[in-house]
Amino acid sequence: MRKFKQKFGFLLLRLSILLAVIFLFSLIIVIILKGAKVISIPFLTQFPQDGMTKGGIFPAIMGTFLLAVGAIVFALPLGVFAAIYLREYGKSYRLIRIIRIGVNNLAGVPSVVFGLFGLAVFVKFFQFGVSLIAGSLTLGILILPIIIRSTEEAIATVPESFREASYGLGATKWHTVRHVVLPVAMPGILTGAILGIGRAAGETAPILFTAATFYTRRLPSTVFDEVMALPYHIYALMTEGTKPQYQVPIAYGTALVLLLLVLGINLIAIIIRYRARKAKTW
Amino acid sequence: MVNDVIVNTEDLNLWFGKKHVLKDLNLKIKEKSITAIMGPSGCGKSTFLRCLNRMNDLILTTRIEGSVFIDDDDIYKPKTDITALRKKVGMVFQRPNPFPKSIYDNIAYGLKINQVKKNKIPEIVEQSLKDTALWEEVKDRLHDSAMSLSGGQQQRLCTARAIAVEPEIVLMDEPASALDPAGTLKIEELMEKLKEKYTIILVTHNMQQAARVSDHTAFFYVGELIEYGETEQVFMNPKHKLTESYISGKFG
Numbered sequence: 317m318r319k320f321k322q323k324f325g326f327l328l329l330r331l332s333i334l335l336a337v338i339f340l341f342s343l344i345i346v347i348i349l350k351g352a353k354v355i356s357i358p359f360l361t362q363f364p365q366d367g368m369t370k371g372g373i374f375p376a377i378m379g380t381f382l383l384a385v386g387a388i389v390f391a392l393p394l395g396v397f398a399a400i401y402l403r404e405y406g407k408s409y410r411l412i413r414i415i416r417i418g419v420n421n422l423a424g425v426p427s428v429v430f431g432l433f434g435l436a437v438f439v440k441f442f443q444f445g446v447s448l449i450a451g452s453l454t455l456g457i458l459i460l461p462i463i464i465r466s467t468e469e470a471i472a473t474v475p476e477s478f479r480e481a482s483y484g485l486g487a488t489k490w491h492t493v494r495h496v497v498l499p500v501a502m503p504g505i506l507t508g509a510i511l512g513i514g515r516a517a518g519e520t521a522p523i524l525f526t527a528a529t530f531y532t533r534r535l536p537s538t539v540f541d542e543v544m545a546l547p548y549h550i551y552a553l554m555t556e557g558t559k560p561q562y563q564v565p566i567a568y569g570t571a572l573v574l575l576l577l578v579l580g581i582n583l584i585a586i587i588i589r590y591r592a593r594k595a596k597t598w
Numbered sequence: 599m600v601n602d603v604i605v606n607t608e609d610l611n612l613w614f615g616k617k618h619v620l621k622d623l624n625l626k627i628k629e630k631s632i633t634a635i636m637g638p639s640g641c642g643k644s645t646f647l648r649c650l651n652r653m654n655d656l657i658l659t660t661r662i663e664g665s666v667f668i669d670d671d672d673i674y675k676p677k678t679d680i681t682a683l684r685k686k687v688g689m690v691f692q693r694p695n696p697f698p699k700s701i702y703d704n705i706a707y708g709l710k711i712n713q714v715k716k717n718k719i720p721e722i723v724e725q726s727l728k729d730t731a732l733w734e735e736v737k738d739r740l741h742d743s744a745m746s747l748s749g750g751q752q753q754r755l756c757t758a759r760a761i762a763v764e765p766e767i768v769l770m771d772e773p774a775s776a777l778d779p780a781g782t783l784k785i786e787e788l789m790e791k792l793k794e795k796y797t798i799i800l801v802t803h804n805m806q807q808a809a810r811v812s813d814h815t816a817f818f819y820v821g822e823l824i825e826y827g828e829t830e831q832v833f834m835n836p837k838h839k840l841t842e843s844y845i846s847g848k849f850g
Contacts, residue, residue, distance in 0.1 A: 407658070477695035481756070484651065485708035485763055486685030495707065496697060597745035598698060 344575070351572030354565050360573070364531060368553060369562035373570050378535055379448075379543030380517050380577070383527060386452025386539070387459055387516040392509050394456075395463025402464070403471040404493055423461035428521035430458045435525040449539040451527020458522050459512035466508020470501035475598060503592030510585035514578045520547035530556060546574040604629035604767065604797050605650060609664035612645060614657060619645050621821040623664070627814070629766075632789055632798045634812035634829065636805060638849065641818040643801045644692075647769050650799065651687040652680050668767070685712055688765035692772045694752035696744035696759070701736050704744045704755055708763040726762040730754040730788055750781025757788060767797045774807065786811050805845055809833050817841045 358372055365371030398419075406412040434454030444450040474497050482492040498505075528548035536543050553567040605627035612620035620642045627633045635643045645654065652673060654660045665672045673683050696704050705723045714722065723740075727733040732754045736747070744755055753773055760768055770789070774782040789798055789811050802808050808815050809829060816826040817840070825832055825841040836842045843849060 475695070477691060477693060478697060480653065480656070480689075480691060481695045481697065481759075482707075483656070484653065484684055484689040484691070485711060485759065486681040486683075487708075487711045488681055491711050495711075500698060597743065 347568065347572050347575055350565070351568035351570075354569035355572060359569060363533070367559070368531065368557050368566065369559050373544075373546070373549060373566070373573065375532060375535055376544040376546045376549040376570065377573065377577075379528070379545040380547070380574070382448055382536065382543060383451050383455055383523060383545055384513045384517040386448060387455035388509055388513050390453055390456035391460050391463050391512060395460050395508075396467050396505060398460075399464045399467035399471060400493055400498075403468055404489065404497065419461050419464050422457075423465070426521075427458060427519055428524070430454055430522040431524050431526060433457070434522060439526055444540060446525070446527060446529065446542045447540045448527055448536050448543050451523040451543070451545075452539075454522045454526045455516040455519060458519060459516050462512045462515060463505075463508055466511070467501070467505045470504025470508070471497060473504065474500045503588055507585045507589045507592075510581055510588070514581040514585070517581065518547060518574065518578050520551055523548055524551075546570055546577070550574070602629050603627065604669060605799070606667040606670075607649075607664065608667070610646075610649065610666060611663040612642075612649060612654065613659075613661045614645075615659040619821050620649070623823050625816060625823060625826060627797065627799060629797045630793055630795070631813040632793050632800055632811055633814045633816065634800045634802055634808035635816045635818060636802055636808045636844075637818035637824075638844070639803060640820075642821040643803075643818045644771050646818065647689075647771055647799060647801050650767070650769055651684050651689055652678075653684075653689065655680065685763050686765055687767045687769060688760035688763065689769040690753070690757050690760055690771065690773045693776050694749055694756055696747070696752050696755050698743065698745055700741045701744050701747070701755060702740040705759050705762045708759055712763050714763075722762055726758040727755075729761060729792070730758040731784065732758060748781070750777050750784055753777060753781065753785060754788060757785075757792075761792065761796065765796065767799060768792065770798060770800045772801055772803065774802075774804070782807075805833075817844060819844075 360372060360377065361374050362372030363375055364373065402412055402415060406415075431454065434450055434457075438444050438450035438453050439446055442450075444453075478496050478500065479492055482496045483489075487495075523545055527543055528545045529542040530544075530548075530552045532542065532544055550567045550570050553563040553570070557563050603626045605625070607623050607625045610620055610623040610625075611618070623646065635646060637643050648654045649662065649666055650668070650673075654662070662674060666674055668683070668687065672678075697707060699707070702723055705726055706719050709719050709722055724733065727736065732751060735751060736742075736755075739746075744752065747755060753776075757768070757770075757773070774785045777785065786807065789800065792798060793813075800808070800812060812829045814827065815829040815832040817824045817832065817836075817838075819840055825836060825838045827837075832841065833845055836845060
């Protein structure tokens, strides 16, 4: 009987993992099957034509790229400095705990709420309008918890003995952080940053009211221009327009591009992490 | 031993939280000599050592009473420049802890933070490596990672790093405890050589090591200084019963 239970348990576990893998792969396969047909060089390099029924998605690719870069340019320094403060400088245990709980909760806020926040603050209050900068800042806040958490974790893995060695030579705290702690933590920080970029690239709701537009004739020339973006483009193709027979395939093609983009970005993070682990000698 | 005293503690007490770790320590340490501090684990010898460069400050629950004078200067007075103190009182730790940088950069690091002129750095790096008998072994691979060195070499590199910034005192916290006998021998030879220029304060729970290398020996037991004197006297003719039982191996 016990043996049977054991076997049954194993079976259940195997089944679960199998199901998980099946779902994951079927997602990728469905998107590839439905999207691969429309992908071509012109699809990647041309503007949409004829009311979204023909042409490419180049401005959406560029828009997503710019939004993600803008988000990380804003979130990386802020997140890294915040994490350094929490790990190395903060003295009040209580305050640090409150901030940490706050950051973790921020990570759990539904992304559409970030969108509304961005609309109220960046679009309206700062009068950036629906723009690249408003979208980037909103996405930046969205990925801030990822950056802070991964940086904190990376800093925590730096052995205390390195800090002691540095202080022992008469180094100040800042010098120790700058020249000993951060270089050692860098691969972890970069990994977090890249995962953050991937997350920012894939989000729809935060840019819905802050940055994205259904169609522009040109690429943004300033940060105050609105942009097209891959996730929003999919949403728009599926919900607007009157020729679904042309629009739906383009939406799947766009989805495939977005998927490959995000997977590619995550792959870079995995490679950096793998290399850092291999190079680690202490 | 009045004029050549470099470290002088007066009624030094230390608590970690509620734990009373060091009790009324009065100790005068002579310059340009090796003073060994021995005692069983948990007797506070490492903690005492870390009082001398204020390394215990890093532990938030630390509370200290009494005074530590180095060169007649109370290092616990509020105006003390801790970074300057730590430059003057260098430290070699229990486990070799080179930075994950090149051999050269490990030594150059301390020089850079202490604003040594750039063109002087190569020369000081070389001299420090020669002083620690490491130069011949590493001169062809100065830009290799310090992590590629053996444990004993790493510990000598850490010593070279400490003396490169020209301290007056070098604190050595069981520097050989993670090393094999060959590495230990080299570190001990190094200490003998270094005492010509520096004051060395050595924490060890290895009695033979204390007997071999030190000029003076202090015996600590649960946070108190039990006995302190010339090494020969402490080992051959201990005044206190506890010291006698410790060196005869009855506990430890």
